[in-house]
Amino acid sequence: MAGFEGFEKRLELHFIGHDPTTLQLGLRKLDFHCIQQTLQAVQCSVVSALGNSFFDAYVLSESSLFVYPTKIIIKTCGTTQLLKSITPLIFYAHTHLGLTLSSCRYTRGNFIFPTAQPFPHTSFNDEVTYLETTLPTTLCFRKASIMPSKSSSLAWHVFTATSHLHHHPYAYTLEICMTDLDPTLAAKFFRRPADGKSGHSAGKEMTAATGIGEINEHALVCDFAFDPCGYSMNGMDSEWYSTIHVTPEEGYSYASFECVGHVSGDDVDVDIVHVLRKVVQIFRPGTMSVSTTSLGNNEVWREVAGAVEPMGLKLRSCAVDQFPECGSVVFQTFTPIRRKSAH
Ligand SMILES: C[S@+](CC[C@H](N)C(=O)[O-])C[C@H]1O[C@@H](n2cnc3c(N)ncnc32)[C@H](O)[C@@H]1O
Numbered sequence: 633m634a635g636f637e638g639f640e641k642r643l644e645l646h647f648i649g650h651d652p653t654t655l656q657l658g659l660r661k662l663d664f665h666c667i668q669q670t671l672q673a674v675q676c677s678v679v680s681a682l683g684n685s686f687f688d689a690y691v692l693s694e695s696s697l698f699v700y701p702t703k704i705i706i707k708t709c710g711t712t713q714l715l716k717s718i719t720p721l722i723f724y725a726h727t728h729l730g731l732t733l734s735s736c737r738y739t740r741g742n743f744i745f746p747t748a749q750p751f752p753h754t755s756f757n758d759e760v761t762y763l764e765t766t767l768p769t770t771l772c773f774r775k776a777s778i779m780p781s782k783s784s785s786l787a788w789h790v791f792t793a794t795s796h797l798h799h800h801p802y803a804y805t806l807e808i809c810m811t812d813l814d815p816t817l818a819a820k821f822f823r824r825p826a827d828g829k830s831g832h833s834a835g836k837e838m839t840a841a842t843g844i845g846e847i848n849e850h851a852l853v854c855d856f857a858f859d860p861c862g863y864s865m866n867g868m869d870s871e872w873y874s875t876i877h878v879t880p881e882e883g884y885s886y887a888s889f890e891c892v893g894h895v896s897g898d899d900v901d902v903d904i905v906h907v908l909r910k911v912v913q914i915f916r917p918g919t920m921s922v923s924t925t926s927l928g929n930n931e932v933w934r935e936v937a938g939a940v941e942p943m944g945l946k947l948r949s950c951a952v953d954q955f956p957e958c959g960s961v962v963f964q965t966f967t968p969i970r971r972k973s974a975h
Pocket residue numbers: 636637638639640692693694695708709710858859860861862863864877878879880881886887888
C-alpha cells in the first residue's frame with residue numbers, strides 16, 4: 633500500500649430481545665473473548681477501553697468500537713474487513729444473550745487507495761452483495777445508495793437494512809471526513825522519536841496540545857497516540873459518544889470526527905456550532921465532508937454550513953437521500969474559499 637488508508641468503514645447494528653434482565657446490560661455482557669474473536673475477523677485489535685453507566689468505548693488499532701445494551705457501532709480504517717464482523721456478532725448476540733439483529737447501517741466515504749482494499753471492500757457493489765447475502769431476510773427494508781458531490785473523489789456510500797421502524801425520533805449522527813490537513817497542525821500528531829512515553833500519555837498530551845480536549849470539556853476521554861504518528865480518541869458524555877481519528881502523514885493526511893446527539897423541541901444537546909468550528913480550527917482541512925443521519929424529523933444539518941462558512945470553508949455540494957424506515961442522510965461537502973498556498 634502506498635500509504636495508510638484513513639477513510640473508515642462504519643457499521644451500526646441494532647438488536648432486539650424479549651428478556652428485560654438481559655436487556656439491561658445486553659451486548660455489554662458479551663465476553664471480551666467474543667469481542668476479540670470478532671475483531672480478529674476484521675483484522676484489528678483493542679488498544680484501550682473505557683466504560684460508563686450507558687456504554688463501553690474501545691479504541692482499536694484501527695479506529696473505534698462502541699457497545700451499548702442493544703447497539704454496536706464499529707468503525708475501522710486501513711485494510712480491515714469490517715463487514716466480516718457481522719456473522720460473529722449475530723452469532724454471539726443470539727447464542728449468548730438471546731438477542732436478534734433488527735437493523736444494520738453501513739457507511740463510508742471514498743477510499744484514498746481503493747485498490748488496496750481486500751474483499752468484500754473491493755467495491756461498493758461487492759460490499760452490498762456481501763451485506764445482502766449475510767444479513768437475515770427479516771431485515772426486509774433495504775436500500776443502497778451512493779450520494780454524490782461535485783467532485784468524483786468525494787461520495788458517501790450508504791446501505792441500510794431494517795426489520796422495523798426505530799423509535800429514536802430526535803437522534804442524529806454527524807460523520808465528518810477531512811483530507812489534506814494543514815501540515816503545521818498535522819505535525820502535532822507526530823511523536824518525537826524515542827520519547828519514552830506510553831501511547832496513553834502521549835495521547836493525553838496531543839488531546840491537550842491540539843485543542844481536542846476543548847471540543848467537549850464534560851466528556852470522559854480515552855485517547856491514544858500511535859508511534860511514530862497517528863491519534864485516536866473516544867469521548868463519553870453520558871449516553872453520547874464522540875470519536876476522532878487522525879492519519880497525519882503528508883500526501884494522504886486524513887482526520888475524522890463523529891458524534892451523536894439528540895434534539896428535543898428546539899434544543900440540541902450538543903452545541904453543534906461550537907463543535908464544528910473547533911474541528912475546523914484543529915485540522916484546517918483542504919476538503920471536508922459532513923454526513924448527517926437523522927432518524928426523525930430534525931434539521932441539524934441546516935446549522936452545518938452556517939457554522940463552517942465563517943471559518944473560511946465554502947459549501948460546494950449538498951445531497952439528500954431517504955432510507956426506508958431508517959431516516960434521512962444529508963451529505964455536504966466543503967473546501968476552502970481561498971486555495972491554500974503551496975507548502
Ligand atoms: C489508527 S490511526 C487513526 C485511524 C483513522 N481512521 C484515521 O486514519 O484517521 C492511523 C494512524 O496511525 C498510524 N499508525 C501507527 N502505528 C499504527 C498501528 N499499529 N496500527 C494502525 N495505525 C498505526 C498510521 O500510520 C496512521 O497515521
